[in-house]
Amino acid sequence: MNRVFFERCPRQVAADLIGCRLIHEVTPGVRLEGTLVEVEAYLGDGSDPGSHAHNGPTGRNAAMFGPAGRFYVYRSMGIHLCVNVVCGAEGEGAAVLLRAVEALSGRERMLRNRGGRGGRELTSGPGKLTQAFEIELAHDGQSALRGPLRLLCPAGDEVPRIQAEPSISLSKAAELPYRYFAADHPDVTRSPLNRRARRHSSPYLRGP
DNA sequence: GGAATGATGTACT
DNA sequence: GTACATCATTCCG
Numbered sequence: 001m002n003r004v005f006f007e008r009c010p011r012q013v014a015a016d017l018i019g020c021r022l023i024h025e026v027t028p029g030v031r032l033e034g035t036l037v038e039v040e041a042y043l044g045d046g047s048d049p050g051s052h053a054h055n056g057p058t059g060r061n062a063a064m065f066g067p068a069g070r071f072y073v074y075r076s077m078g079i080h081l082c083v084n085v086v087c088g089a090e091g092e093g094a095a096v097l098l099r100a101v102e103a104l105s106g107r108e109r110m111l112r113n114r115g116g117r118g119g120r121e122l123t124s125g126p127g128k129l130t131q132a133f134e135i136e137l138a139h140d141g142q143s144a145l146r147g148p149l150r151l152l153c154p155a156g157d158e159v160p161r162i163q164a165e166p167s168i169s170l171s172k173a174a175e176l177p178y179r180y181f182a183a184d185h186p187d188v189t190r191s192p193l194n195r196r197a198r199r200h201s202s203p204y205l206r207g208p
Numbered sequence: 209g210g211a212a213t214g215a216t217g218t219a220c221t
Numbered sequence: 222g223t224a225c226a227t228c229a230t231t232c233c234g
Binding site: 052055058059060061074075076077078079080 | 215216217218219220
């Protein structure tokens with residue numbers, strides 16, 4: 001995985017990210033690791049009304065307009081943090097939101113971070129995974145290619161079956177954004193939790 | 209199982 | 222003031 005990987009269309013990046021690893025080396029020797037099983041693409045160039053970048057750069061979304069391959073971390077609904085990877089060309093404002101992972105290592109520490117909520121509730125949502133992985137606002141703008149918090153493509157040949165779920169209608173856009181998830185992990189997120197998905201009764205990481 | 213709601217920070221009108 | 226790229230809790234069946 002290199003910077004060119006992220007300099008493509010966010011939908012291609014999103015599809016290729018499924019099955020990749022999210023790694024957070026909190027301190028030397030303490031390593032949290034998981035497999036990405038659900039992401040969501042946000043297009044750039046003002047073409048995605050649902051994107052934080054749609055109305056141009058602000059203090060919060062500045063990282064989205066920086067070079068590809070860096071994290072964009074922001075506070076959602078006042079309580080939770082969400083983490084994206086910046087994609088496309090610099091200044092384009094494209095990104096992929098990391099929505100769910102399957103925990104691989106450091107599960108006990110994640111469980112503590114999550115206040116004891118484990119099982120499917122451990123990392124099955126944008127706010128949950130940032131809490132479990134100890135992702136903070138300080139990671140905003142940092143590289144996703146190297147550093148304590150980073151993404152890694154597995155060398156193996158385990159290529160998960162990918163499903164794309166076009167969110168057929170945001171109130172503002174026709175068919176954006178796009179959610180991608182590993183079909184092999186239908187249980188990682190609960191059924192529709194966010195209002196938008198509920199409103200349009202679109203399946204939210206439901207099994208085949 | 210599914211639906212409604214409060215908590216809470218920030219950007220923006 | 223309003224709208225959110227959410228989550229946990231509390232209802233109801």
